[in-house]
Amino acid sequence: MTGVEEQSLVLEDIHFAYGPVAALRGVSLTMGSGAIGLLGPNGAGKSTLLRIMLGFLPPHQGRGRVLGYDILTEQTTLRRYVGYMPEDDCLIPGMDAVTFTAFFGELAGMPRAEAMKRAHDVLFYVGLGESRYRLLETYSSGMQQRLKLAQALVHDPRLLFLDEPTSNLDPQGRAEVLDLIVDITSKKDISVLISSHILSDIEYLCSQVVILNKGLVAAQGLLADLRRTRYNLFELKVKGETEGFLRKLQSRGCRPETTEDGLLKVYLPEGLDTMDIIRAAGEEKVQVRQLIKSQTSLEDLFAQTVGVD
Amino acid sequence: MIRDRGYFHWDGAFVERRLPWWPITRQGLRLAFKMKLFKFFFAGSLLPGVVFLAGVYISERLEDFKSMVRGGRVLFLTINPAFFKTYYTIDFLMMALVVLMLFSGAGLIADDLKHNALQLYFARPIRKRDYFLGKAGVLWFFLLILTLVPGLLFILFKLVFSGSFALLRSYPWLPLSVLAESLVLTVFFSLYTLLLSSLSANRRYVSIMIFGVYIFTDVLFGIFYGLVRSPYVALVSIKANLQQVASFLFGQAPAYAVSWVYSILILAAICVASVLVLNRRIKGVTVVR
Numbered sequence: 182m183t184g185v186e187e188q189s190l191v192l193e194d195i196h197f198a199y200g201p202v203a204a205l206r207g208v209s210l211t212m213g214s215g216a217i218g219l220l221g222p223n224g225a226g227k228s229t230l231l232r233i234m235l236g237f238l239p240p241h242q243g244r245g246r247v248l249g250y251d252i253l254t255e256q257t258t259l260r261r262y263v264g265y266m267p268e269d270d271c272l273i274p275g276m277d278a279v280t281f282t283a284f285f286g287e288l289a290g291m292p293r294a295e296a297m298k299r300a301h302d303v304l305f306y307v308g309l310g311e312s313r314y315r316l317l318e319t320y321s322s323g324m325q326q327r328l329k330l331a332q333a334l335v336h337d338p339r340l341l342f343l344d345e346p347t348s349n350l351d352p353q354g355r356a357e358v359l360d361l362i363v364d365i366t367s368k369k370d371i372s373v374l375i376s377s378h379i380l381s382d383i384e385y386l387c388s389q390v391v392i393l394n395k396g397l398v399a400a401q402g403l404l405a406d407l408r409r410t411r412y413n414l415f416e417l418k419v420k421g422e423t424e425g426f427l428r429k430l431q432s433r434g435c436r437p438e439t440t441e442d443g444l445l446k447v448y449l450p451e452g453l454d455t456m457d458i459i460r461a462a463g464e465e466k467v468q469v470r471q472l473i474k475s476q477t478s479l480e481d482l483f484a485q486t487v488g489v490d
Numbered sequence: 491m492i493r494d495r496g497y498f499h500w501d502g503a504f505v506e507r508r509l510p511w512w513p514i515t516r517q518g519l520r521l522a523f524k525m526k527l528f529k530f531f532f533a534g535s536l537l538p539g540v541v542f543l544a545g546v547y548i549s550e551r552l553e554d555f556k557s558m559v560r561g562g563r564v565l566f567l568t569i570n571p572a573f574f575k576t577y578y579t580i581d582f583l584m585m586a587l588v589v590l591m592l593f594s595g596a597g598l599i600a601d602d603l604k605h606n607a608l609q610l611y612f613a614r615p616i617r618k619r620d621y622f623l624g625k626a627g628v629l630w631f632f633l634l635i636l637t638l639v640p641g642l643l644f645i646l647f648k649l650v651f652s653g654s655f656a657l658l659r660s661y662p663w664l665p666l667s668v669l670a671e672s673l674v675l676t677v678f679f680s681l682y683t684l685l686l687s688s689l690s691a692n693r694r695y696v697s698i699m700i701f702g703v704y705i706f707t708d709v710l711f712g713i714f715y716g717l718v719r720s721p722y723v724a725l726v727s728i729k730a731n732l733q734q735v736a737s738f739l740f741g742q743a744p745a746y747a748v749s750w751v752y753s754i755l756i757l758a759a760i761c762v763a764s765v766l767v768l769n770r771r772i773k774g775v776t777v778v779r
Binding site: 235237257258260261263264265267269270271272273274275276280284285287288289290291292293295299302306332334336337361364365371 | 610
């Protein structure tokens with residue numbers, strides 16, 4: 182072990198392809214401590230990236246270090262210090278939660294007795310204390326989600342990879358799991374990389390985000406900075422025939438959207454400003470009755486970055 | 491409540507295991523013995539060993555048992571390599587091995603595939619070979635209990651009951667033959683079972699395959715033999731091939747007039763194919779192209 186690195190994760194020019202389909206096309210990113218959100222539409226390469234960081238897949242090009250360990254040559258040692266909570270439901274039929282959790286602690290290298298003791302503790306921590314002797318086949322989806330978190334925590338990792346940690350959970354369960362993750366990241370020296378489709382979860386948990394799109398890093402950094410520098414969204418109320426106005430905005434590189442409550446949202450590319458909107462409105466004889474800079478949200482940032490609604 | 495303490499660190503130290511696969515084997519054995527039906531079949535599979543062990547005892551007490559033997563046919567109770575070859579090739583033992591594999595081995599990899607557990611294993615500092623050895627260890631335990639252990643016990647008890655080393659003086663290579671035959675059966679059946687277990691995520695299908703392929707090859711042999719009357723068709727049968735190899739290892743005439751070399755080559759080819767398929771099937775992530 183090279184000690185706790187200041188940068189828990191450094192990737193340089195990572196390429197990976199499934200046959201002819203390129204999944205990652207030169208991903209470079211640096212991650213410090215704390216909670217980092219990994220975002221991207223389906224097929225953006227999030228899961229592939231997680232798998233490469235865990236050493237499940239060797240990158241076709243590029244290199245990287247996780248917690249100071251080379252992802253190509255030191256992956257076995259690296260896995261001792263990372264925890265992984267996969268998206269899929271995972272269990273071993275016939276086992277109860279304590280045996281299951283202790284088993285994976287033992288596989289991580291914990292002494293058997295200590296793995297068993299720690300398994301009890303983390304199961305109580307994730308809220309499965311009362312049902313820890315039940316067979317896993319009888320667990321609900323929400324309980325299995327907590328169990329996956331328990332097995333990821335049992336060996337006390339320094340870096341936690343969470344893939345869709347709140348899927349399959351009811352609102353109360355979701356809130357509890359989010360609180361657990363906040364507890365893990367804010368109070369303790371564990372870094373967490375969270376891949377999730379639920380943007381509000383990422384917004385709640387993470388101070389940094391990495392947005393992947395089409396195998397490339399579309400944006401990365403502190404959420405606050407990204408909002409400030411990349412975000413340029415305006416909300417308009419207009420009167421008149423909007424069809425031509427929308428076409429004109431699109432022709433100038435803007436991305437207009439009509440909301441359900443009759444508002445117009447316009448993403449401005451770099452180089453354009455509000456006067457360009459006003460000019461387009463004037464040319465199309467549309468009256469602009471309200472033009473305000475929109476409240477920033479991760480959803481908007483995500484939509485602007487990856488170009489989806 | 492403990493939970494109120496919040497997350498806390500583990501202050502222990504990791505250990506480097508000399509056998510990193512052992513926890514996987516231990517859990518596999520635990521899960522096997524949790525099945526009630528398995529316990530029943532496991533106990534039943536020990537029957538041939540017990541019977542043959544009784545045979546070893548009786549072979550030294552023939553006078554005492556003479557009244558029980560009618561017609562003077564006591565050839566079976568002559569303890570020689572043929573006795574051992576008979577033990578290792580009787581249908582009951584072969585079927586017991588297959589049934590044990592079916593119960594203890596069908597779900598070894600299939601269950602992990604079905605329940606996406608492979609990624610949890612490989613998120614730990616274990617290699618593909620550790621996973622494979624861990625799963626194979628479960629099968630080796632049962633297979634060696636039914637092959638190596640009885641074979642060595644037969645020799646030991648014969649020495650004890652007879653009070654002489656005549657058996658080993660006459661056949662000094664016998665322990666090696668027992669060891670080699672046990673290894674052949676163990677390696678073959680463990681790879682055969684793991685191969686089939688890796689081909690499906692449904693342990694019921696795997697169970698049917700383990701039983702079905704073994705029986706089917708033997709039935710196929712019977713049909714072909716009835717048609718062409720050539721001893722070479724024995725090579726399509728798993729059981730016949732194992733019997734041919736056993737005959738060679740114990741210096742006995744082969745049951746079929748075919749060189750044992752062909753049989754060992756066929757069994758070896760199945761083992762190599764199994765390793766290659768397992769190497770492709772066992773991975774931390776399933777890529778859907």
